Amino acid sequence: MIFQPTIIALLLASGLGLAMLLAAAPFAVAVIRHWDIRSGAERQLQLERRTYLFSTLLSFVLAVQVIALLLFVFNADRMAALFVGAMCAVGTLNVNAYGFPALILQMAIFFLATVWLVINHVDTRASDYPLVRIKYGLLLALVPVVAASFFVQLQYFLGLKANVITSCCGSLFSEGSQAVSGDLAALPAGPAMIGFYVVLGMAVAAAGYHALTRRGGYLVALASGSALVAALAGILSFLSLYIYEHPHHHCPFCILKPEYNYQGYWLYIPLFAATAAGLAVGALQFFRRVPSLAVVVPATTARLAALAAAGFLMFTAVATLMVLRSNLILFG
Amino acid sequence: MxxxxxxxxxxxxxxxxxxxxxxxxxxxxxxxxxxxxxxxxxxxxxxxxxxxxxxxxxADAPELILQRMVAGRHDLIPPGYLEKIGRIRGVQKMEGRLWGYYYDPVIKANYTFMVPTAGGVERGTIVIGTALERVRGLALETGISFRAYSGKLYSFVVADILPRDSELVSADLVLMHEDDFRAFFEFPAGHYTDIALSVANPQEVRNIAAKLAAALPDSRPILREEMLxxxxxxxxxxxxxxxxxxxxxxxxxxxxxxxxxxxxxxxxxxxxxxxxxxxxxxxxxxxxxxxxxxxxxxxxxxxxxxxxxxxxxxxxxxxxxxxxxxxxxxxxxxxxxxxxxxxxxxxxxxxxxxxxxxxxxxxxxxxxxxxxxxxxxx
Structure with a gap:
C-alpha cells in the first residue's frame, strides 16, 4: 500500500534525510580526524567552510524528522479506516510486525534530533567551535538509527496489506493483555494518579529550579525522562478513562481521533516538547566546563529548562482539566 | 528574545x-x-x-446487503428466503429490495430501475433523477415509453423529479411501483434482487454477517464498512x-x-x-x-x-x-x-x-x- 500520498511523503522525507546524512558522513569523519581550529592550513579552512553547509543541511534534515513524527502518527490514525479490525492508529501499526518499531524509532529520532540541534546551536554560538568533534561523532552515531528507521518504515509500508485482519486497541491496551501495555493499563487508577502528579510535579520543580538557579542540570534530564514514562503510564491507566468516559478503554491513540476533538495532541505535543527540552538540558551539562561555552551553556539550559517546566506544567494542566471536565467518576 | x-x-x-x-x-x-x-x-x-x-x-446505506449467488454470479432471492433467515438478534429491519438495470438504446446508457421500499410511487408513474431529466428532456407530467426486454412497450408519466442535491446517487435512477417493476422485467413473483439489513450496533455487523453466511451458504453478505x-x-x-x-x-x-x-x-x-x-x-x-x-x-x-x-x-x-x-x-x-x-x-x-x-x-x-x-x- 505504498501509493498513499502521505506514505510517499513520509518515505520521501525519510529517504532524503538518510541520503543527506550519508552524504555528510565522510565529512564527519574528516572533521573528527583533521579538525584543528588553530591551524591555518588549506584543509582546515575547507573544513570550516563546509561545517556551514553540513550544519545547515543537518538542521534541515532533523527538523523534517521532527515534523515527520507528527505526520506518521496522524497518518496511522487516518489509515485505520482501511483495515479490518482497526479502529485507531493501534490497528494500523499492528498490521505487521514493523509498525510499532517504526513508531518507536521515529520517536527515538525525534529526541536524538532535538538534542543534536541544541548542541549544534550552542556550538555555533561559541567562537572556537569547541563541540565540533562531538557533534559530528554524534552525527555518525545517528546514521544507523536513521537508516534503521528508513528500512523499518519501508518494510512497514510495503507490508501494509488491506486483507490483514488486525487487532484493535481494545485488545492491546486491556487489563488482561500480557504485554507491557496491558500491565500499564492494569495499574490501579488511584496510585497511578498519585505517582503521575508526584513525578510531574518533580519534573516541573527540577526544571523550574534549574531555570532560576542554573543548578541541577542532570536532575532535569532524569526528571524529564521519568516524567515522560509517568505521563504515558498515567494516560494509559486513568487519563484515557476520563477522556473516553468509559471505565475500560485505555487506548492512548484514540484520543488523537477527531471524535475526541484531537484532544490527544494537546497532551502529546507539550509533553514531547518538554521532554526533549529537559533531555537537552542534561546533554548540555557535559559541556558547561568548556571555557568558551561558560556563558552560552547556562543561558541556553536555563531557557530550555524554562521551556520544559512550561511544557510539563501545560501538560499537567490540560490533563487535570480533562479529569475535572469528565463525566466519569472513578473515585467516590 | x-x-x-x-x-x-x-x-x-x-x-x-x-x-x-x-x-x-x-x-x-x-x-x-x-x-x-x-x-x-x-x-x-x-x-x-x-x-x-x-x-x-x-452513511445512510444499509449496514449489510445479502445477495444470493448461483455459480458465482449474482442471482435473485427466491421466495421463502426472508423467512429462512428468520429473526437474528441485533437486526433492526430486514427487507427485500427490487432493482435492476435497464439499457436505453436512445441515449446508449444504463438506468437503474428501483422500487422504493417505503412505497410512494403510484402505478403507471415514475420518479426520475436529474441526469435523466436533462438527457431525455423530460419534465413533470410528461410521458415516456421504455421497450422492455420482452419487447413490449410500457409508458409511464413522470410524477416527480428527485432533488438536485442527491444527484450524486440518483442521477440515473428511475423509481416505480412494485407491480410496474415486476411486469416490466417479468420478474417472478415473490422474488427479490437482494436483501438489505439494518443493524443498530456497528460491532455486531460482522457477527451477523457470519451467521447469515452460515445459515445461507449460497449467499454473499456485503458490509457497508467494506464498501467504505x-x-x-x-x-x-x-x-x-x-x-x-x-x-x-x-x-x-x-x-x-x-x-x-x-x-x-x-x-x-x-x-x-x-x-x-x-x-x-x-x-x-x-x-x-x-x-x-x-x-x-x-x-x-x-x-x-x-x-x-x-x-x-x-x-x-x-x-x-x-x-x-x-x-x-x-x-x-x-x-x-x-x-x-x-x-x-x-x-x-x-x-x-x-x-x-x-x-x-x-x-x-x-x-x-x-x-x-x-x-x-x-
Missing amino acids: NIWIEQQRALIDFTLASLARRKARNLGLLAVYALLVFVLASVALFSHALRHEATRIL RTYASIFAWREGIILAILSGALLAFAILAWDKAAGLSAEEKREIGILKAIGWETGDVIRMKIWEGVLISLSAFLIGYVAAYLHVFRAGGVLFEPVLKGWAVLYPRFQLTPEIDGLAVATLFFFTVVPYTAAVLVPIWRAATTDPDAVMRS
Whole structure:
C-alpha cells in the first residue's frame, strides 16, 4: 500500500534525510580526524567552510524528522479506516510486525534530533567551535538509527496489506493483555494518579529550579525522562478513562481521533516538547566546563529548562482539566 | 528574545528588498513553484472531497446487503428466503429490495430501475433523477415509453423529479411501483434482487454477517464498512498514482530550483561580497538566503493552494476530473463540499517545500562562502 500520498511523503522525507546524512558522513569523519581550529592550513579552512553547509543541511534534515513524527502518527490514525479490525492508529501499526518499531524509532529520532540541534546551536554560538568533534561523532552515531528507521518504515509500508485482519486497541491496551501495555493499563487508577502528579510535579520543580538557579542540570534530564514514562503510564491507566468516559478503554491513540476533538495532541505535543527540552538540558551539562561555552551553556539550559517546566506544567494542566471536565467518576 | 526577533525582521526586510531587485527571475520561480503546488493541491483536494462525499452518502446505506449467488454470479432471492433467515438478534429491519438495470438504446446508457421500499410511487408513474431529466428532456407530467426486454412497450408519466442535491446517487435512477417493476422485467413473483439489513450496533455487523453466511451458504453478505474501505483505498490509491506520476515534475522542479539558486548573477555575487566585506558572517548570509527560500516557499504554497481550492470547488476540478472521478454517459453533476484536510496540507508541504529546500541548500552555501575579495576583484 505504498501509493498513499502521505506514505510517499513520509518515505520521501525519510529517504532524503538518510541520503543527506550519508552524504555528510565522510565529512564527519574528516572533521573528527583533521579538525584543528588553530591551524591555518588549506584543509582546515575547507573544513570550516563546509561545517556551514553540513550544519545547515543537518538542521534541515532533523527538523523534517521532527515534523515527520507528527505526520506518521496522524497518518496511522487516518489509515485505520482501511483495515479490518482497526479502529485507531493501534490497528494500523499492528498490521505487521514493523509498525510499532517504526513508531518507536521515529520517536527515538525525534529526541536524538532535538538534542543534536541544541548542541549544534550552542556550538555555533561559541567562537572556537569547541563541540565540533562531538557533534559530528554524534552525527555518525545517528546514521544507523536513521537508516534503521528508513528500512523499518519501508518494510512497514510495503507490508501494509488491506486483507490483514488486525487487532484493535481494545485488545492491546486491556487489563488482561500480557504485554507491557496491558500491565500499564492494569495499574490501579488511584496510585497511578498519585505517582503521575508526584513525578510531574518533580519534573516541573527540577526544571523550574534549574531555570532560576542554573543548578541541577542532570536532575532535569532524569526528571524529564521519568516524567515522560509517568505521563504515558498515567494516560494509559486513568487519563484515557476520563477522556473516553468509559471505565475500560485505555487506548492512548484514540484520543488523537477527531471524535475526541484531537484532544490527544494537546497532551502529546507539550509533553514531547518538554521532554526533549529537559533531555537537552542534561546533554548540555557535559559541556558547561568548556571555557568558551561558560556563558552560552547556562543561558541556553536555563531557557530550555524554562521551556520544559512550561511544557510539563501545560501538560499537567490540560490533563487535570480533562479529569475535572469528565463525566466519569472513578473515585467516590 | 526581542533582539533575535528584531534581527530576523531586519533580515526579512533586507531579503524582500533584494528579491524585489530581481523581479523577473524570482517571479518566474514563484510562478513555477505555485503551479506545482496548484497541480498537487488540486489532486489532493479533489480526491479528499470525493472520499468525503462517498463517506457521506454511504452513511445512510444499509449496514449489510445479502445477495444470493448461483455459480458465482449474482442471482435473485427466491421466495421463502426472508423467512429462512428468520429473526437474528441485533437486526433492526430486514427487507427485500427490487432493482435492476435497464439499457436505453436512445441515449446508449444504463438506468437503474428501483422500487422504493417505503412505497410512494403510484402505478403507471415514475420518479426520475436529474441526469435523466436533462438527457431525455423530460419534465413533470410528461410521458415516456421504455421497450422492455420482452419487447413490449410500457409508458409511464413522470410524477416527480428527485432533488438536485442527491444527484450524486440518483442521477440515473428511475423509481416505480412494485407491480410496474415486476411486469416490466417479468420478474417472478415473490422474488427479490437482494436483501438489505439494518443493524443498530456497528460491532455486531460482522457477527451477523457470519451467521447469515452460515445459515445461507449460497449467499454473499456485503458490509457497508467494506464498501467504505474500498472507496477510501481506491481514492487514496488514485491520488497516490497521480502523485507518483507527477514526481517527475517534482524532480524537474527541484532541478530548476537548484539551477536558479546556483546560477548567481554577477550582481548578486557582488552583493554578497560587499555584505561580507562590511561585516556579515557566513551564517548571516545563509540565514538571509534561507529567509529568501522561506518567503518564496510560503508565497508559492499559499498562491498555489488558493488557486487549487478555487479550481476544485469553484471550477469543478476540470483538469483532473477524468482521472479521479471516472466517467459515464449519465454522469451526475455535483458540487463537491469544500473540505480542507490538515493531513493533506501537511503531506503537500512535505511534497513541495522539502524537496525545494533540499535542492537549494548547497547552492546557498556555495554563495554564502564566497570570499569577498575574490568577488570584488573579479
